[in-house]
Amino acid sequence: MPSGRVKWFSLEKGFGFISNDEGEDVYLAATSLPEGVATVKPGTKIEFSIIDSRKGPQAMSVRIIDAPVSLAENSRVNSDDLAAMIEDTIKILDKVGNGLRHGRHPSGPDAERLGRVLRGIASQLEA
Numbered sequence: 001m002p003s004g005r006v007k008w009f010s011l012e013k014g015f016g017f018i019s020n021d022e023g024e025d026v027y028l029a030a031t032s033l034p035e036g037v038a039t040v041k042p043g044t045k046i047e048f049s050i051i052d053s054r055k056g057p058q059a060m061s062v063r064i065i066d067a068p069v070s071l072a073e074n075s076r077v078n079s080d081d082l083a084a085m086i087e088d089t090i091k092i093l094d095k096v097g098n099g100l101r102h103g104r105h106p107s108g109p110d111a112e113r114l115g116r117v118l119r120g121i122a123s124q125l126e127a
Helices: 079-101 108-126
Strands: 003-010 015-020 025-029 045-053 056-066
Touching: 003 025, 015 045, 025 045, 079 108
Parallel strands: 025 056
Antiparallel strands: 003 015, 003 045, 015 025, 045 056
C-alpha cells in the first residue's frame, strides 16, 4: 500500500495534498479520511490507496500511521489562564445563543474564530 506525508490540508476547503514516498503530489479529499477524522496536520504519515482521477492521482482509504505532536498539544496552559479563557468563551457563547434565538447566525469569520477557540480549549482540556 502506498504511503506518504501530508503536505497540507484545509478543513475549510475540504481537501489537501500528500507527498507520496516517490515525491509525487496526491490529492487528498476530506471524504477519504478515516471515519471520525475531520482534518490532518502537515507531516502526518499515512497509508492510502490511489485511484487515477481526471485531475491526477487521488488518495482513497486513508489510514493514519503517525501524527506529529505539535508544541501546542505538548504544552498545557496554566489552570488560571484556562479558567479565564473558558469564562470569556461562555460569555461569547451566550451572545451567540441569544442571536440564534432571534434567527441571527454568527458571520463566517466570527464562526470560524469561535470554532478555533473552542477547539483550542478542548485540546487544553484533553492534554
